[in-house]
Amino acid sequence: MTLPVPGSPAPTFSLPADGGETLSLSDFRGKKLVLYFYPKDSTPGCTKQAIGFTELKDQFDAADTVVLGVSKDSLKRHDNFIAKQGLAIRLLSDENSDTCERYGVWQEKKLYGRTFMGIVRSTFLIDREGQIARVWPKVKVAGHMEEVLEAARELA
Numbered sequence: 001m002t003l004p005v006p007g008s009p010a011p012t013f014s015l016p017a018d019g020g021e022t023l024s025l026s027d028f029r030g031k032k033l034v035l036y037f038y039p040k041d042s043t044p045g046c047t048k049q050a051i052g053f054t055e056l057k058d059q060f061d062a063a064d065t066v067v068l069g070v071s072k073d074s075l076k077r078h079d080n081f082i083a084k085q086g087l088a089i090r091l092l093s094d095e096n097s098d099t100c101e102r103y104g105v106w107q108e109k110k111l112y113g114r115t116f117m118g119i120v121r122s123t124f125l126i127d128r129e130g131q132i133a134r135v136w137p138k139v140k141v142a143g144h145m146e147e148v149l150e151a152a153r154e155l156a
Contacts, residue, residue: 003104003122003135010035010126011102015070015092018078023068023092029130032065032152036123036139037105041073041081041091045121045141050081052145054088065152070094071119125151 004011010033014024025033036053038046053060053067060067070092073081078091092099100106100119109118121141125134125148134151136144 003137004124004132006132006134008132010124010130010132011099013092013094013099013102015094015099016075017068017093018075018082018091020075023090025126025130028066028126030128032063032128032133032155033126034060034065034067034123034148034152035070035103035126036067036121036148037070037100037103037119038121039119040071041077042084046071047081047085049121049139049141049145050087050089050091051085052141054086056145056149057088059149060152063149063152065149066090068092070099072097072100123148125155127155 010025012025014022017023038049040046067089069089072095075093094100097106105120105122107120109116121139123136123139124132127133133155
């Protein structure tokens with residue numbers, strides 16, 4: 001499975017979001033969208049990333065950019081994660097991993113000699129027309145949210 005490349009149309013999605021709403025790619029036409037995929041709610045790296053995006057939310061808003069996080073966690077887990085960490089970003093639930101597969105982030109991973117399928121932490125910046133503008137594969141959390149914000153500011 002390959003990741004979408006800059007200049008290609010962003011794969012469509014329609015996923016349940018925290019708060020019981022369903023959000024789709026088409027809902028964000030005319031805005032810039034950061035779609036970030038992460039392995040699991042309430043784990044150290046994922047928590048740091050979600051808090052980092054939350055801390056920069058006002059700056060993303062000023063750049064006319066919406067931030068959405070996607071994992072396979074249930075909406076109940078998302079709601080607990082948001083409440084516990086005071087998150088100000090929306091989280092989408094892709095329990096059957098369809099969207100993860102379309103974005104190429106559902107991949108074979110290895111940990112402690114064990115091989116399994118999981119979400120590879122990746123971020124996509126989608127332009128106002130629904131095209132992929134930037135891709136960050138295999139993200140390292142430190143400094144990442146600031147780098148994405150800078151790219152969102154530079155995108156018309």
